[in-house]
């Protein structure tokens with residue numbers, strides 16, 4: 001089978017297509033022929049080895065795991081003898097995170113892993129585009145911030161993979177949603193349900209006072225210190241991006257503050273069982289029309305280097321999907337971001 005491999009840290013060009021053996025499956029495993037995967041921000045971090053502390057996870061001197069990619073959608077090729085939930089031919093999607101290996105034509109997943117059936121009326125490209133954003137935004141908003149109806153939630157980076165899922169989820173939870181992005185993505189973010197959009201190139205949301213019950217900085221561009229006064233007196237600031245400050249502020253404000261709190265989660269490290277349960281919820285929400293994928297672009301597997309380049313810009317809108325065996329096709333208009341470049 002074909003895989004995308006990298007053997008040293010660096011720019012997008014360190015990735016190349018190589019041949020490898022199809023994975024062996026065990027008794028409780030499912031072999032999935034991957035139709036679509038994504039290149040996400042964590043793949044960019046793994047490929048470049050930045051920030052440097054990421055190498056504690058990806059490998060100190062050189063990458064430990066030559067194949068990146070966690071999220072997959074495809075068709076079950078065959079199953080182990082004890083598998084009961086899936087049969088060959090099922091359309092499935094999910095994630096291997098925190099391990100990688102999905103930038104390949106086949107992945108081997110435990111049937112007890114983070115894998116579920118693709119909902120009817122959704123194809124594999126659409127399904128895979130939802131995984132990272134949803135499995136990140138849901139724990140942040142539901143568990144970290146405990147978003148309730150009537151609250152005001154600000155999502156910074158509202159047009160990104162995590163932000164676009166967060167806007168839709170916060171709306172689903174009954175919040176008033178304020179999205180922050182550049183002006184070119186305003187109509188996209190409004191179409192996802194944002195009640196108000198702040199263009200960060202003109203206005204700074206941290207100038208607000210006592211306004212937001214939750215500030216979810218999905219792109220980690222503002223610190224707790226900067227966002228603090230924009231929070232209501234008992235408001236919560238959450239960020240996806242680790243820093244020394246937030247690693248200290250999170251426990252400190254949790255234990256000692258009766259007022260504003262700060263927090264960070266590492267959602268990729270959650271158990272496969274928890275992720276599988278959340279993927280089942282994702283399917284329900286998609287079927288109910290409460291959640292739709294946002295696809296920046298679809299890149300053929302042979303051009304995966306271009307997908308890395310796009311992710312490195314820090315300005316993708318939604319997910320960069322890699323069509324592995326799925327034929328390259330145009331993004332349907334209802335999924336396309338408004339300002340596609």
Ligand SMILES: NC(=O)c1ccc[n+]([C@@H]2O[C@H](COP(=O)([O-])OP(=O)(O)OC[C@H]3O[C@@H](n4cnc5c(N)ncnc54)[C@H](OP(=O)(O)O)[C@@H]3O)[C@@H](O)[C@H]2O)c1
Nearest residue numbers: 041136157159160161162181182240265266267314315316
């Ligand atoms: N902690 C965790 O468990 C966890 C899990 C998943 C991801 N992450 C991290 O979360 C971060 C976000 O990932 P992602 O894939 O959602 O990112 P992304 O899709 O690359 O985010 C890009 C978006 O951010 C917007 N943006 C860029 N600069 C901005 C600024 N200064 N202010 C507001 N918006 C800005 C861009 O909008 P414009 O183009 O309009 O500028 C673009 O649409 C990454 O660092 C990733 O590693 C953490």
